[in-house]
Structure formats: structure tokens, C-alpha cells
Amino acid sequence: MPCWPILRVEPRQLSRRHILLVEDDADLAQTVASELQDRGYAATHSADGPGAIAAVHASQFDLLIVDRLLPGLDGIALIKQIRAESIHVPVLVLSSLSAVDDRVRGLKAGGDDYLTKPFALDELLARVEALLRRPRDTRESVLRVGELTMDLIDRSVQRRGRAIELLPREFKLLEYLMRRQGQVVTRAMLFEDVWNYRFAPHSNLVDVHIGKLRRKIDVAGQPPLIESVTGSGFILRAPD
């Protein structure tokens, strides 16, 4: 059983978060639901749109995972209806439709993130976590992780008082990681959010950029701030 670092770090914060999974593929739903439960979430499954609406009315959820193509009421209509009722729960849309248009439609309807099938479970879990722990208050002007500080106003980065020169993209990458400290971010999330690309990287491009960033922010004799999480992505956190 691979160890999920987040649980180890802050188990209480994530415990018993309630997730509604709306998915008509019974096998997939079963796998995802049991994986979510293994990770400490409470998961409720609904196989169609009307059932999901009823569930949303019956209890309060912290997150909805909604398949786009559902019998009865499709995922987009479901999200629209929930949003029309002023229910602001975060929604992760799952879809086998990968076209940019479909993605835009899913997000426009009120979805907060969009994941195309097939996906790795780790990718799904990373996004679930990201949605449950929305980035910190954006009004903050200085981000801090351990001894690393990022001043968003004069766009400077320091570690132990030493100024670190970053290229604009490196700055954006580090900012993204710092806003999600202690949280796994996947390569696809970085590619989508830092580079704004909608296509998957072929080579280990993201790893190389992370490596470059690591060399700039790490200090000899200190543990690295950015860790790789096998099979999923990266995590930035203050050394223990």
C-alpha cells in the first residue's frame, strides 16, 4: 500500500470530508469511491443526475465529482442546476470528451476543474485535494514556506536572506507550488495552470523545469523543499 504523504502530514484536516461521486459507470464508481474512503474521505455514490440532485438537497457535501455523460440529466445540466440553486460546492468534472470546447463548456457551466478519462487515480486524488483546499487568500502579498519567502509585489524570492533570481516562468511555477504547500500537484496540473497548455507533455519537461527551480531554491546541507511524489507529481513543503 503506497503511502500518501498528505495523510501523514495533516490527517485531521482532510478527515471525513464528504464527497459526492456522480458516475454511471458502476465499476469506475466503485474503484474511485473505495479509493476515496481509503484516503479518509466519506464518499457517497449516485448513478444519475436526479439522484445526485436529491443527494445534494439531502446533505451537505465538500466536493462533487460529476461525470459529464449521465443518464437522465447530464453532468453539465446537473452542475447548472446546482449553481442556479446557489450551492457553491466545488465541482470536479470527469469526461471522456477531451476537446478544448468540451472542457470550456464544463468549466463555464460551473465546474471548478475538468479531468479527461482515462485518468490515473493519483491525478484524480491530487485534484480532489486541490479543490478541497483552495489556494490561500490571494490578497497576501508575501508567501512563506519555511525559510523561503516570495514577495508578490516586488516579485522577489529569498531564502535565508539570500536573493534568488528566477525567470518569469520559474517565478510563476514557484508561486503555484507555494500557494499549495504541503499538497501534491501533478505534472498535468502544472502544465495546465502554470503554462496554460491543454496538451499533455511528452517528455519529462515539467520534471526538468522543477529540477532547475530546485537547484535555484535549495541550499546545500538542507533537505530539498520540493519533493517528487512517485507516480503523481511534486510537493513543496517546509522541512520538518
Added chain:
Amino acid sequence: MVCAAFAATTLLLFGFIYWQTAGLVSGRIDGFIRHEHAALLRESPAVMMADVNTRYADDLHRLSFASIFAPSGAPVAGGLAALPRDLAEDGNLHDIEVLRRGEQGAAPEVARVVAGRLADGSLLVVGRSVQDLTELRSRIGRALWLGLSPALAASLAIGLFASQRTIVRVRAVNRAIARIMQGHLQERLPSRGSGDALDQLAQSCNRMLAEIERLLDEVKGVGESIAHDLRGPLTSLRFRLETGRARAGSQAELDGVVAASLQDLDQSLAIITALLRIGEVQADRRQAAFHQVGLAELLREVAELYAPLAEERGLTFGLTLGAGGEVWADRALLLEALVNLVDNAVKFAPPAGTVSIHLMWEGATPVMRVADSGPGIAAAYREAVLGRFARAPLSRHVPGTGLGLSLVSAIVRRHGFALRMSDIACGFAVDIVCTAPSHEAVQQTIS
């Protein structure tokens, strides 16, 4: 239908001719009679009497006549033997039967007549025989009828013939459609090449059928190539799991098998994603996302993305920007194409090799070049890798889906640009030739 319209038009035309000819003649006769009547009325009674008599004497053809009748109705002078029976004394022209002097035994003839009382109560009757007019009418009528009948008959015959031919052709088209609906998609509607309306329609339908057939082939091609491309990795995955279950002696070995299997699966999923992406790019013809895109800035972004990777692999990475240019393009798509090209270049360049990106001009045409010092693609396979889902055999053993160039090709075609591969002094180059840099040109190419 056309024949009926033609026949009706002919009938109308002939009716018009008849009406115009007969009408003109009778109009002239009426005018003449009125004029004579008026002229006689202007004379004194004595002169009128003499005139009427002279007219009778001079009228050898027995055409027109003038007569004066006493108030009692007895003929006084002129060509009529007796006061006509239905005479109306209203000064208007009427068709009535008259009897001429000296022809008492004969049948009365029809004449156009005008009658009016004189001051002394006697009656002045002026008229003209319309026997000739009647004859003229009947002749015109006969002539028209003789001409009209064959015309009508001919038009009906031609109409029947033409409609029969049309029916035959429509039946042939219907038969062809029935066969196409049965699944014979290579079937085409019959066309004689005459260029008439039915032919043009058949040709349009045939063009549509060809396009449908091509699209169906494409769909079939996508399905087949997905099946083909997946069989490899899935078979190897199966072997790996099979042998892993049988031979793995420790948890660590089993973990190794699982990790390798996951990689195989990811490879398979990446192939599916890539194939679907190519299909998506090919199928989408909209231009909603097209804008003027600055090429220099685009290439700079790609270079920035790949420079660290090239550096890590010990490659010399270069970016050469000539004069900047703009093209009408979908920026995200063009970027995706360039990323694929540079990704390939970095992947295939030999250790300590070079990868370079250039923005060049060939006349007024901007060319984006991605070059590397690797072996490139053998000339024999260059065409093939641009094709829909074909790949060079070599690339099957290199990580990745091997579909990058097919996607690039689809994106380039979508823009109306050209993709060119060539051997250059230091290796191999792939060029995106932006042959249609203007908005209008792209639209033309795409439509």
C-alpha cells in the same frame, strides 16, 4: 407541366393574333361607316339624295351602301330594297341583316349598319357588308387552327418524351440511392455529363457521397489504427503480467512488474489520446480560435520551454529569429505542433548534438524550422509519417506515441500551411511553411 404551359402560351398567342387582326379590320370598317354617315348628314337633302344614288350606281362590288327611307319606311333612294327589320335608330353601329336592291330573291346578308333620322323625318341608313370580314375571320381562324394543332401536338409529344426520359433517369437515380442505402457506399448516382439540372444535382450528390465515403474511411482508419497501435503494448502488458505472476519471487519483483505494467498502460492510453486528438484536429473546421499570431514570440516560448530539457541532455540549443512575422492561426494548435517537433528533435538528437529553432523567410512566406543533428526520417518514410496514422518503423522503439508528426501534419493542414522535411548540412529539418499567411487565404484553403 412545361408542355402544358407551352401549349397554353401558344393558345394565348394565337388568340391574340386573331383578336388583333380581326379587331383591326372591323375597327377600320366601323370608322369608315361612321365617316360616310357623318359626311352624308352634312349635305343638303338634295345633294344627299344624289350622293346616295351615285353611291348605289358606283358600288359595283356590293360592299358598302347608303339608303334613304321615307318616314313611312318606304325606300326613297340608295342600295337597300327594304327597311331592315331590326334597325335601331340610335346612331350606333349594329350587325343586322339587310336586303339589297335587285337581290330580293337572295338570302339577306349581314352588314354593319348605322341609322339616323333626318330633319324631315326620313331615315338615312349607311352600312357595309361584313361578309368579307366574316370570311377573313374564318380564314384567320382556320389558318391559326391549322398552325396551332401541330404546334400543340408537337409540344405535347416533346413534353411526354422529355418527361418519360426524366422519369427513366429519376428511376435510375432512385435505384442508385437504394443501393447506396444498402451499404454500397462506393456507388455513385448516374450522370450523363450533359450538364443539365438533373446532371448537376447528381454530380453534387456524388461529390457529397465521395466526402461521406472519405470520412467513413477515416473513422474506420482511426478505429483500425487504434486497434493496431494498442495491440502491441497490450500484448506486452499481458505477457509481463503473466510472467510476473508466475515468476515473481518477492514483493519487490512483483512491484517492479506492476510499475512496468502501469507504464505499458500509460503508453496505451497516451496512444488513444493522441489518435483521438488527431481525429479532433482533422474533424474541426471552425476558425473561432484563429487570430493573428506573432511567430517570433511563439518560437521564443517554445524555446524557453525546451531549453532546460535540451541542456539537461547535453544538447546545444539554439534559437534564430529573422524578421518577425504574423500569421492567421490558432495559437494553441500551432504551439502544440511546434512542441511536438521540438520534442522529437530533442528526443532524436544524438548525445552532444544540436537542436535549433529558426524563423526564416522564403520571399514573403515565413518558415518555422526545427532542426536537429539526429538521423532524421529516411526519405522513404517522410510521406508516410505525414499520412493519417502512419509512422516510421524506427519510431516504434522510441518512447512516446510515435504519432507526434501525424498530429503536426493535421495541425499544419488545418491552417492551410505546408509541412516539409529535408536533410540539411548539420542533420535533419522539419519546416512549417506558412504558405497562407493571410486570413482570407486560410479560409479559401479550408473551404
